[in-house]
Each structure stands twice: as structure tokens, then as C-alpha cells.
Amino acid sequence: MPNSTAENQETISEEIAAIHAEHSARAEAAGRPLSAHPPRNFAPYRSTMLRHPTHELVRADPEEIELVSPAFGHTDVAAEENDLTIQHSGEPLGERIIVTGRVLDGEGRPVRNQLVEIWQANASGRYVHKRDQHPAPLDPNFTGVGRLITGDNGEYRLTTIKPGAYPWKNHRNAWRPAHIHFSFFGSAFTQRLVTQMYFPGDPLFGLDPIYQSIVDPAARQRLVAQYDHDVSEPEWALGYRWDVVLTGPRSTWMEPEDSDHA
Amino acid sequence: MPDAPLGQTPSQTVGPFFGYALPFPGGPQVAAPWHPESIRLHGTVYDGAGDAIPDAIIEIWHADSAGRVIAERGSLDRNGHTVTGFGRSAVNRAGEFEFSTIKPGSTRADAAPYILVTVFARGLTHHLFTRAYFGDEVERNEGDPFLATVDPLRRPTLIAAPDAQNSYRFDIRLQGEGETVFLDFDAEIYG
Numbered sequence: 001m002p003n004s005t006a007e008n009q010e011t012i013s014e015e016i017a018a019i020h021a022e023h024s025a026r027a028e029a030a031g032r033p034l035s036a037h038p039p040r041n042f043a044p045y046r047s048t049m050l051r052h053p054t055h056e057l058v059r060a061d062p063e064e065i066e067l068v069s070p071a072f073g074h075t076d077v078a079a080e081e082n083d084l085t086i087q088h089s090g091e092p093l094g095e096r097i098i099v100t101g102r103v104l105d106g107e108g109r110p111v112r113n114q115l116v117e118i119w120q121a122n123a124s125g126r127y128v129h130k131r132d133q134h135p136a137p138l139d140p141n142f143t144g145v146g147r148l149i150t151g152d153n154g155e156y157r158l159t160t161i162k163p164g165a166y167p168w169k170n171h172r173n174a175w176r177p178a179h180i181h182f183s184f185f186g187s188a189f190t191q192r193l194v195t196q197m198y199f200p201g202d203p204l205f206g207l208d209p210i211y212q213s214i215v216d217p218a219a220r221q222r223l224v225a226q227y228d229h230d231v232s233e234p235e236w237a238l239g240y241r242w243d244v245v246l247t248g249p250r251s252t253w254m255e256p257e258d259s260d261h262a
Numbered sequence: 263m264p265d266a267p268l269g270q271t272p273s274q275t276v277g278p279f280f281g282y283a284l285p286f287p288g289g290p291q292v293a294a295p296w297h298p299e300s301i302r303l304h305g306t307v308y309d310g311a312g313d314a315i316p317d318a319i320i321e322i323w324h325a326d327s328a329g330r331v332i333a334e335r336g337s338l339d340r341n342g343h344t345v346t347g348f349g350r351s352a353v354n355r356a357g358e359f360e361f362s363t364i365k366p367g368s369t370r371a372d373a374a375p376y377i378l379v380t381v382f383a384r385g386l387t388h389h390l391f392t393r394a395y396f397g398d399e400v401e402r403n404e405g406d407p408f409l410a411t412v413d414p415l416r417r418p419t420l421i422a423a424p425d426a427q428n429s430y431r432f433d434i435r436l437q438g439e440g441e442t443v444f445l446d447f448d449a450e451i452y453g
Binding site: 036037038039040042045047048049050051052053054055056057058059060061062063064065066068069070071072073075076077104105106107108115117118119121127128129130131132143144145179181183189190192193194195196210211213214216218219220222223244245246247 | 267268269270271272273274275276277278279280281282283284309310311313315317321323324325331332333334335336337338339346347348366369370373378380382383384385386387388389390391393408411412416436437438441442443444445446447448
């Protein structure tokens, strides 16, 4: 339902531009690169306003437990859970796609045998979630949830349908670009990452305060999958490639024998 | 020659619609409640207006009772006996989360035992880490080198308070009065 009293896109876009300029100026003055992660205080995404800490985070040296992740394995997840198109008796509606890539650490080493979880809207932009009130049809043949364990080279592969864009109530005429939610565990718990993967060329990128909460344009680009014709399968599905890098803290690189606390 | 370090994939909010995806059966029961050493860790997540947040999801990760890292599989498919150290609990409509687990041991001789707590929520662009230390470990907490670096006025936000037998309360305040101490394991990223 349109809300005539809500702020318009122009206001939101101006706020986004101002924050980007402020962060860029500050990084330049300090002689450091922009952070890859979005600031938690990002007012154009209105829900952040009461949910971001106002104190500086407190620096902590990760302990041994924080430098490892829970052990997940192939017994935790069934092989077919990486195919979101076969969970019901019929075929889901929409454009069938394959998304594949590798999960790596900052030095290019594969993140093996780790859990990846996926959730998304259906082709019409509707989630199977009771709080999703978007008046778009549910698809009885699509739930939009999957999971898998990465392979020996950090590789993952999933089959799904391309999600639709959908409206939300951040401001008047606010629309989320089509995206798939991903949850990753790295080799260390400090590398934990929940993020969203987008599709190339989406006209909503510039308008979306969630995507634009990432100030660094190069980092934003890392969330956009690439169309890869070698991944596409003839007469079946279009293919996208998306690699993920989980760097975590520098101390992750330290071997235990180099540690003071070994 | 190693290649230049690869660029970190940025975080995005977990959003409001994870409820049918991330919670899993047995997620909050790291140890079954009938486990002889089981403890309850529970609390409420609040925003800067003091209102409970109904759309957060909390993860815990901790060592075994001797302070050793647990390498047991089966977090997603619990067998009722193996304690994997990893749990996940979505909050309810009142913003409350609750875990059943065991009390971990210290991972280092000079450190107090704790549970690593990770907070995800709609409106949180990047998750937050904190640690739940135990209110009944007064001596160990006083000698803990990390807790010693935390402003004494804010230190209580890291302490899970015993509120019943084998039960600890750990409320999480994202903003404002009594704001929880959140941790930065990589100062470099934030500059």
C-alpha cells in the first residue's frame, strides 16, 4: 500500500550520497582504504537507526575457539538440499538458474567442508514468510531455502530460480534489487559472514539503501554474480558465477606455534 | 610469491525473512536439557529505544567443559548426546532467545570461561560479536586479561548473571543505556 507521508527516493538518495562522500573524505584524510563492510550506522536504511551500537567496538584478540569454526560435514546436510527446484511435487515457476563459485580465505586458500545456507524470494518477489505482506503470489512448488557443504576446493553449486525484486517500506516506492541471501562459515568463527548476492545490471542498485550501505564501490561490486556461459546448461538453466572471500582478522594467519599462548 | 590478498566479500543485513531458513530443529539445544551438566543461557535483545527486537537471531559457539575446541560434527542433525558447541536461536516475538548447553572451561590458564555470542538482525548491516562470561566466576573474571581492558562501567554487559539454578541471563542491548560491549577482532577492517 503506497504511503504518501513517507520520504521519497530523492531524500534517501541524497542521504546515501552524503554518507558516501563523508566516508571517502575520512578514509582519504587518514590515508587508508574504505572498509569492505558497511557501516552499522547507515540512516538511509531506516531500521539501522535504533539498532547500531554508538560505542566503538572493543578490540579483542581472538582466542583459539574464535579461530576455528564448528565442524560441519556431509552428514549434516543432504546432497539434494542444494537444489531449490526439487523440493515439491511440481516445478517452481521462474527462470531456472545455477549459481556456482568458490569460498576462499584472503590468501586464496579454499574454505573446505563448511556450511553454506541460502534463502530467497520466489520469481514473483515473495518470501515464504508469514511477515511478508507483498501482494505477489506464493509458489506452491518453491520454498526458497537451501544449504550445502563446500567441497575440497571450497566450491559450491546450487540450482534455483531467479528471485524477483520486491517492495519494502523503508521509504516511498522502495524496491529491493533481486538477491539471494547467503550465510557462510569460514575456517575461523571470526570470518562468519551473512550477505546477499545480486544479479548483474540491476537498475535498482543505485537506489537501494541496503546495497548502498557498502560505501566502497569495489566492495559493492563483489556482491554481484557474473553471468557465465560455461556454467549455463543447454536446454536447462542459465549460469552465474560468484566467488566469496572471507578474510577475518589478520591473526587468523598466525600458526599456533607462533602464538604467545601456544 | 603469494598473490595480493583477495578483497573481503562485504556483509549485508540478514533482513527480516530468515525465519523459515536459518532456524533448524534442535538449534538452541547444544546440550539436551537432561544432560547432567546442562545450563540455560537466555536473554532479550533490545534496540536503542529499549524495545525488544522481534527479528534477531543469535548464535553461540564455545569450548567443551575442559576448555578444548570441539571438533564434533552434528550441529544441524543433533543426536541428543553429542555436544558440538554451536547453537542458533531466533528470538521470539518478545525478543527472547534461549539456549540449553554446557558451561565451557577456560581456553587458557589465565582466562575466564565464556561463550562467544553473535547477533544478526534486520537493521544490522553487519553482525556483532560479544562474549558471555559467567557471573559466578568472580575470581576468574577479575583475573581475565581481556575483561581488564574493558571500561569497568561497561564490563557488566559481558557478564551472564545467574538467575536460577544452572541458569544465566544475558540481555543484549544494541544501542543506548547499558549498550552491550561488542567486539572487534580485526581493527584493520574498521580503520
